[in-house]
Amino acid sequence: MVEFRVDRGSGLPAYLQIAQQVREALRLGWLAPGDRLPAVREVVATSGVNPNTVLKAYRELEFAGLVEARQGAGTFVKAGLGTGDREALGQLYEELAGWLSRARQAGLEDEDVYALLRTALDPDRERE
Amino acid sequence: MVEFRVDRGSGLPAYLQIAQQVREALRLGWLAPGDRLPAVREVVATSGVNPNTVLKAYRELEFAGLVEARQGAGTFVKAGLGTGDREALGQLYEELAGWLSRARQAGLEDEDVYALLRTALDPDRERE
Amino acid sequence: MVEFRVDRGSGLPAYLQIAQQVREALRLGWLAPGDRLPAVREVVATSGVNPNTVLKAYRELEFAGLVEARQGAGTFVKAGLGTGDREALGQLYEELAGWLSRARQAGLEDEDVYALLRTALDPDRERE
Amino acid sequence: MVEFRVDRGSGLPAYLQIAQQVREALRLGWLAPGDRLPAVREVVATSGVNPNTVLKAYRELEFAGLVEARQGAGTFVKAGLGTGDREALGQLYEELAGWLSRARQAGLEDEDVYALLRTALDPDRERE
DNA sequence: GTGGTCTAGACCACG
DNA sequence: GTGGTCTAGACCACC
Missing domain, CATH: 1.10.10.10 (Winged helix-like DNA-binding domain superfamily/Winged helix DNA-binding domain)
Structure with a gap:
């Protein structure tokens, strides 16, 4: 549900x-x-x-x-979506959760986390 | 820039x-x-x-x-935002990038990644 | 318009x-x-x-x-629809208009016309 | 039936x-x-x-x-409907079927046919 | 009780 | 002034 x-x-x-x-x-x-x-x-x-x-x-x-x-x-x-590999998903979730707890220990807020992920997903965005 | x-x-x-x-x-x-x-x-x-x-x-x-x-x-x-610890940020970014490449190898799309992160940030959302 | x-x-x-x-x-x-x-x-x-x-x-x-x-x-x-042949369309329209005037002379009402067309489009519907 | x-x-x-x-x-x-x-x-x-x-x-x-x-x-x-002239109906049906087969040869789809008929029934709809 | 349609009207985002 | 979003609530079609 x-x-x-x-x-x-x-x-x-x-x-x-x-x-x-x-x-x-x-x-x-x-x-x-x-x-x-x-x-x-x-x-x-x-x-x-x-x-x-x-x-x-x-x-x-x-x-x-x-x-x-x-x-x-x-x-x-009616239709499914996304990867069928539930196991890999669970594994990746655990890893991400671990990373997230480290990030929070380092003082990052949710917004920082999103900003990092967005950059990682689209590295071209970074420019100087 | x-x-x-x-x-x-x-x-x-x-x-x-x-x-x-x-x-x-x-x-x-x-x-x-x-x-x-x-x-x-x-x-x-x-x-x-x-x-x-x-x-x-x-x-x-x-x-x-x-x-x-x-x-x-x-x-x-006028003002900065977020954690001042640039080094920790760089380290976390590298880890996240590594995780992301694994996720993509497992066939996850960007949407899957966002879905996972959102769940990790707010674990209560998951429910039976 | x-x-x-x-x-x-x-x-x-x-x-x-x-x-x-x-x-x-x-x-x-x-x-x-x-x-x-x-x-x-x-x-x-x-x-x-x-x-x-x-x-x-x-x-x-x-x-x-x-x-x-x-x-x-x-x-x-954004996109067109249907047959590109405008000329053929005009010709067919004229023929249909002629047929329609004959149909009306025979006393058919709009509903009769629709019923005929629907049957002609899907002849299987007719059954006895 | x-x-x-x-x-x-x-x-x-x-x-x-x-x-x-x-x-x-x-x-x-x-x-x-x-x-x-x-x-x-x-x-x-x-x-x-x-x-x-x-x-x-x-x-x-x-x-x-x-x-x-x-x-x-x-x-x-309990009651009938429409024109009583079955013969005229059959004749008109044949003509319509002929027109329809020409329309289909010209590449028209059912939707095009309906659009034409609707216009023919109500010519005022067409406008500049 | 389920989703679907429509109305009326306030407010927002954009050019 | 354009389309877009949302609310409130009435009523309909279907199971």
């Missing part, structure tokens, strides 16, 4: 945050084809957003072919 | 992307107090955004006390 | 009617890549639907890759 | 599609007064819709005075 976290004031529209979190859950294997997404009303209850916002996110995912809405039944995952 | 990358269609407003990239440059030490931000017309030339959008980003940073606009001279960094 | 006709009570949602009419205009060459769609506010004025309904239609077309919204500038046709 | 085709995702509600197909069958003479409509469970079996959806369609037709439900016996056609 996934639970969405909507961060108002992050600048990113709420419906995109929800859609992104579904995609992440698909990538990490928390959601698999056939699974049901939380009902719109559930998301409303837990996240405090408006029903239409959730619908918009679900519809976006439907357009992308990732989920399928069945009238009166719910919204279901 | 920093160069901004504005990703239209990422959902995040252009002016927030610029402001965020300045903050990241401050965190990583690419920009330090006294440095000049690129002129608005330079950013316009390299990023294709509207001048007003750049101005809005710079105003936002000025409001946050990070930069200072000097009439006719440009916009200058 | 296209003008939309929204038939409330046809059962088909208004936003789908608008999207469909844009697609038809693309097919018939009334709209070509680079053309601007009518502004949301114009459609609202001429069709009496709600702005959000128009937005939903335009967004649907954007998802389909047919149009592109440019902030503050409007929504523009 | 009529068989219904329900196209989920056409946007048109399922019950309206069924009712419309009955009306079309009446117009084209596939159904005549006294004929029995397929039983609800038959439609369910062939179309995959919910029994209530079929009932709603039949009720709608009954309301329109076109059919009549007889308890325990089924639903029967």
